[in-house]
Amino acid sequence: MARVAILNYIKRPSLVHELTGTTKLIFFIAWSVASMITFDTRILVCMLVIGAVIFRLSRIRIKDISVVLGLAAVFLLLNNIFIYLFTPEYGVELYESRTLLFAGVGRYAVTAQQLFYHLNITLKVICVVPVALLFIACTDPSEFAASLARIGVSYRAGYAVSLALRYIPDVQREYTNISQAQQARGIDLSGKDKLFTRLKNSVAILLPLVMSSLNRIETVSNAMELRGFGKEKKRTWYTARGLKRNDWLTIGFAAAILAIDLMVTFWDGSRYYNPFL
Amino acid sequence: MAEPIISFKDYGFQYLAQASPTLYHINLDIYPGEKVLIAVASGSGKSTIGSCINGLIPYAYPGESTGKLLVGGKDPARESIFNLSQIVGTVLQDTDGQFIGLTVGEDIAFALENDCVPQKEMKKTVQEVARLVDIDHHLEYAPHELSGGQKQRVSLAGVMVEQVQALLFDEPLANLDPAAGRATIELIDRIQERTGAAVIIIEHRLEDVLWRRVDRIVLMDEGRIVADLPTKEFLTGEMLVDHGIREPLYLTALRYAGVPMAEELEPQHVDSLRLSAENKEQVRAWFRENEPSRKAEAERQEILRVENLSFGYTPEVQNLQKVNFSIREGEMVSIVGKNGAGKSTLAKLICGFEKPTAGRICLAGRDISGDTIKERAQRIGYVMQNPNQMISKPLIWDEVEMALLGGSMSAEERKERVEETLKICGLYPFRKWPVSALSFGQKKRVTIAGILVQRPQMIILDEPTAGQDYHHYTEIMEFLKALNAQGFTIVMITHDMHLMLEYTPRAIVFSEGELLADTTAAHVLNDPDLVDRANLKETSLYTLSMACGVEDPQEFTKRFIAYEEAHRKRQEG
Numbered sequence: 001m002a003r004v005a006i007l008n009y010i011k012r013p014s015l016v017h018e019l020t021g022t023t024k025l026i027f028f029i030a031w032s033v034a035s036m037i038t039f040d041t042r043i044l045v046c047m048l049v050i051g052a053v054i055f056r057l058s059r060i061r062i063k064d065i066s067v068v069l070g071l072a073a074v075f076l077l078l079n080n081i082f083i084y085l086f087t088p089e090y091g092v093e094l095y096e097s098r099t100l101l102f103a104g105v106g107r108y109a110v111t112a113q114q115l116f117y118h119l120n121i122t123l124k125v126i127c128v129v130p131v132a133l134l135f136i137a138c139t140d141p142s143e144f145a146a147s148l149a150r151i152g153v154s155y156r157a158g159y160a161v162s163l164a165l166r167y168i169p170d171v172q173r174e175y176t177n178i179s180q181a182q183q184a185r186g187i188d189l190s191g192k193d194k195l196f197t198r199l200k201n202s203v204a205i206l207l208p209l210v211m212s213s214l215n216r217i218e219t220v221s222n223a224m225e226l227r228g229f230g231k232e233k234k235r236t237w238y239t240a241r242g243l244k245r246n247d248w249l250t251i252g253f254a255a256a257i258l259a260i261d262l263m264v265t266f267w268d269g270s271r272y273y274n275p276f277l
Numbered sequence: 278m279a280e281p282i283i284s285f286k287d288y289g290f291q292y293l294a295q296a297s298p299t300l301y302h303i304n305l306d307i308y309p310g311e312k313v314l315i316a317v318a319s320g321s322g323k324s325t326i327g328s329c330i331n332g333l334i335p336y337a338y339p340g341e342s343t344g345k346l347l348v349g350g351k352d353p354a355r356e357s358i359f360n361l362s363q364i365v366g367t368v369l370q371d372t373d374g375q376f377i378g379l380t381v382g383e384d385i386a387f388a389l390e391n392d393c394v395p396q397k398e399m400k401k402t403v404q405e406v407a408r409l410v411d412i413d414h415h416l417e418y419a420p421h422e423l424s425g426g427q428k429q430r431v432s433l434a435g436v437m438v439e440q441v442q443a444l445l446f447d448e449p450l451a452n453l454d455p456a457a458g459r460a461t462i463e464l465i466d467r468i469q470e471r472t473g474a475a476v477i478i479i480e481h482r483l484e485d486v487l488w489r490r491v492d493r494i495v496l497m498d499e500g501r502i503v504a505d506l507p508t509k510e511f512l513t514g515e516m517l518v519d520h521g522i523r524e525p526l527y528l529t530a531l532r533y534a535g536v537p538m539a540e541e542l543e544p545q546h547v548d549s550l551r552l553s554a555e556n557k558e559q560v561r562a563w564f565r566e567n568e569p570s571r572k573a574e575a576e577r578q579e580i581l582r583v584e585n586l587s588f589g590y591t592p593e594v595q596n597l598q599k600v601n602f603s604i605r606e607g608e609m610v611s612i613v614g615k616n617g618a619g620k621s622t623l624a625k626l627i628c629g630f631e632k633p634t635a636g637r638i639c640l641a642g643r644d645i646s647g648d649t650i651k652e653r654a655q656r657i658g659y660v661m662q663n664p665n666q667m668i669s670k671p672l673i674w675d676e677v678e679m680a681l682l683g684g685s686m687s688a689e690e691r692k693e694r695v696e697e698t699l700k701i702c703g704l705y706p707f708r709k710w711p712v713s714a715l716s717f718g719q720k721k722r723v724t725i726a727g728i729l730v731q732r733p734q735m736i737i738l739d740e741p742t743a744g745q746d747y748h749h750y751t752e753i754m755e756f757l758k759a760l761n762a763q764g765f766t767i768v769m770i771t772h773d774m775h776l777m778l779e780y781t782p783r784a785i786v787f788s789e790g791e792l793l794a795d796t797t798a799a800h801v802l803n804d805p806d807l808v809d810r811a812n813l814k815e816t817s818l819y820t821l822s823m824a825c826g827v828e829d830p831q832e833f834t835k836r837f838i839a840y841e842e843a844h845r846k847r848q849e850g
């Protein structure tokens with residue numbers, strides 16, 4: 001039994017779950033584009049609030065996706081650190097003013113502009129990541145493939161992705177089983193050994209895991225071929241659903257967000273909202 | 278006569294990467310509406326012949342073929358696998374692995390989706406076929422909510438949406454408990470009556486398949502067909518015994534009793550047997566004559582004691598409830614029961630992978646509740662079902678030595694221990710070999726060696742023979758028996774009743790997380806009530822002894838096993 005679910009489809013009755021995969025995919029794309037384009041803090045804050053509301057509506061709990069959220073937080077932190085290390089004055093350049101807060105060491109001064117720039121970067125990530133996770137957690141993997149196919153992606157690629165998503169829980173279960181059996185052979189994975197030994201030991205689990213996953217892939221691909229997968233250029237979908245009122249509303253909403261975003265961002269000819277001038 | 282749906286003419290096949298052919302000179306015709314059982318004694322021909330029929334050869338497994346093969350009048354090498362899949366529907370052995378959709382309905386619809394059938398029509402077909410295999414009330418279920426037997430029904434429905442002319446089953450009984458296996462055989466029979474498709478079953482559990490009518494039995498050994506006869510005629514001969522396949526137990530018993538085999542006996546099913554009064558007396562006489570010499574069993578020391586053990590993965594569900602039993606040194610014990618009865622959970626608790634919610638486990642009189650996985654592993658070894666789940670080193674020597682590396686042994690001591698273990702396991706000649714060069718059965722030995730090297734007092738094996746052909750099955754079981762004879766205590770989790778009956782004197786039966794019975798293997802299969810509650814299947818020896826008027830069926834089974842063991846020893850000596 002895998003206790004720690006990393007990221008997979010979580011079935012719960014909610015408004016977000018009821019939307020078709022296609023709607024969610026369109027929304028997710030529009031949302032990502034919107035938050036990637038803009039550096040306008042006002043818009044980002046609005047999106048953050050909307051994102052929080054959607055998250056609430058989805059009935060997915062923070063702890064369901066805590067592992068990936070944690071990972072995302074680490075990368076965000078690293079990202080910020082590196083931006084500062086390489087371009088400590090980028091904010092100053094961007095906002096064309098310099099408000100010194102601390103003198104710092106050498107070129108590493110702390111300016112309000114640089115901090116504001118970091119705030120915007122962070123906001124962008126915080127806007128996109130939860131919605132992306134939500135998209136995966138609320139979309140039935142088979143509908144996921146159907147929705148990709150609908151917007152023009154090859155159904156083979158779509159199905160590959162959805163199968164991968166689907167097998168995540170199985171592989172986790174297998175990992176637990178293998179690691180238990182290997183621990184019984186004296187492989188210690190607890191914190192007692194040195195990092196190098198631990199890395200070496202983890203190979204003892206990964207190799208069998210890869211082997212058994214390859215077996216699994218062979219079986220499922222044989223099963224799929226024996227039932228005609230890949231025969232035609234197109235295929236139909238048992239789970240496909242027509243778009244309902246809520247779907248159209250959601251797509252409209254996504255379009256509106258993107259439109260407003262573009263308008264506000266390019267109204268004054270700059271992607272950046274500048275409070276310093 | 279109608280055209281055969283499948284026709285092999287002097288067909289041979291060699292895999293691309295292999296030095297010698299896997300199939301030689303196969304001549305086999307299968308006609309519409311026939312039901313044919315293919316029993317494979319040894320060699321890797323089992324999956325190969327199936328793959329030839331459904332087109333995986335040469336589509337997924339390339340190689341060189343000779344002679345001629347026609348499936349539905351077409352040459353598989355020239356047709357696409359998709360066209361073949363509309364002629365032959367294949368139900369693979371792995372009930373989990375072939376489940377593609379996320380729900381029952383979606384999985385059944387998979388082939389229709391690929392055919393671009395409109396959704397409305399698709400739903401209607403799925404509904405119809407699901408009703409045929411009696412799974413129509415579970416269309417919304419996910420795979421993990423289904424039992425092994427139900428998953429198999431889904432796979433069957435999934436190939437039947439295509440209106441195939443032949444159904445191919447690759448070891449349909451391998452992953453099922455005995456009662457579910459019986460239901461499967463009944464279902465296959467019903468489906469065939471309804472659709473008139475040819476049915477090909479590749480299986481070595483003959484007696485279980487013969488639960489329903491089979492027209493013909495084809496016996497393969499080392500890649501060749503050695504017999505292809507109508508069922509009755511086949512069973513009167515001694516082909517099975519000669520090629521090392523388990524013949525139905527009631528037939529072996531009749532043979533021991535000296536009843537001459539003849540087609541008039543109707544040997545294809547224990548219920549159809551036509552025994553004369555004389556035959557019955559022969560069976561009773563055999564029973565009287567073979568009173569076993571009762572050896573006084575030496576009182577052995579208790580090694581494992583489980584007291585009031587309870588456990589649940591979640592607080593709401595109890596996977597094990599107040600389990601009590603003990604195992605003595607040098608015993609060989611089966612733990613049986615239907616899928617999900619709590620057998621594997623019990624093993625995990627004993628090895629310390631999970632912590633019990635109540636109760637305790639004692640090893641040689643000492644409570645080990647506080648011991649870590651590693652500490653327990655010194656004394657209790659655990660062997661997983663599939664050797665690929667355990668092997669993590671490329672070389673045999675390294676794989677076996679692995680468990681010792683963290684310990685306090687010197688290099689010299691380690692070398693000695695590994696050598697000794699390899700000798701016990703018959704792997705010493707291969708010590709320098711890479712693991713990848715070994716057969717499945719040999720790999721299994723490597724994993725067992727990797728456990729034995731720690732000199733545990735007891736080993737627990739999860740389904741040691743799952744998915745093996747009869748040859749490997751016997752190889753693994755005889756090896757375990759030899760280990761047991763050397764004093765190792767062996768506990769096996771299994772749902773193979775033949776295994777239990779043949780190799781383990783004692784069986785512990787689980788159902789729904791409760792210990793139902795702890796008794797002799799012979800008793801388990803002679804108690805109709807127990808058989809029913811634990812999803813098992815009574816042995817045909819029970820039915821035979823009742824039919825012949827033997828007063829004590831349980832004793833009959835015991836004497837049969839004792840006789841068989843002595844018989845085998847006589848043959849070897």
